[in-house]
Amino acid sequence: MGDRASGTSGAATAAGQTRPVIDIRGLSLTFQTDDKPVVALDGIDLKIEAGDFVSLIGPSGCGKTTLLRVIADLERPTGGTALIDGMSPEGRGSSASTAMCSRPRRCSPGARSSAT
Numbered sequence: 001m002g003d004r005a006s007g008t009s010g011a012a013t014a015a016g017q018t019r020p021v022i023d024i025r026g027l028s029l030t031f032q033t034d035d036k037p038v039v040a041l042d043g044i045d046l047k048i049e050a051g052d053f054v055s056l057i058g059p060s061g062c063g064k065t066t067l068l069r070v071i072a073d074l075e076r077p078t079g080g081t082a083l084i085d086g087m088s089p090e091g092r093g094s095s096a097s098t099a100m101c102s103r104p105r106r107c108s109p110g111a112r113s114s115a116t
């Protein structure tokens with residue numbers, strides 16, 4: 001995964017080390033429904049570095065969209081952490097460059113997009 005030979009992987013920290021662009025640890029999200037709690041994500045660990053090309057693959061209902069929605073700050077996790085460029089999704093505020101839409105071709109040019 002990723003083109004580590006290009007020299008583009010990871011964001012530089014003050015100490016000169018690299019860190020993942022997306023750093024997810026122990027991420028969980030349980031939806032509270034009228035019927036019963038629905039566990040959508042349970043203990044997800046994921047690190048993605050700059051230049052990595054990543055596909056989320058899994059059966060329907062395994063939590064792909066929920067994970068992307070957490071990264072895009074459209075859902076709040078019930079456990080764990082998700083750091084994007086070292087910041088929590090809510091901490092990034094309006095500077096966020098990640099977008100989600102169901103019709104990728106209509107997304108803004110330059111926005112990273114994902115189908116739901």
Ligand SMILES: Nc1ncnc2c1ncn2[C@@H]1O[C@H](COP(=O)(O)OP(=O)(O)OP(=O)(O)O)[C@@H](O)[C@H]1O
Pocket residue numbers: 031032033038039040058059060061062063064065066067116
């Ligand atoms: N808003 C919600 N309220 C309650 N349950 C939800 C909600 N959104 C998703 N879920 C449930 O969370 C689980 C994960 O759903 P999610 O949509 O993330 O799966 P998915 O992998 O994207 O599925 P698909 O491949 O069909 O798009 C499923 O059991 C789903 O029913």
Ligand SMILES: [Mg+2]
Pocket residue numbers: 064065066116
């Ligand atoms: Mg989905």
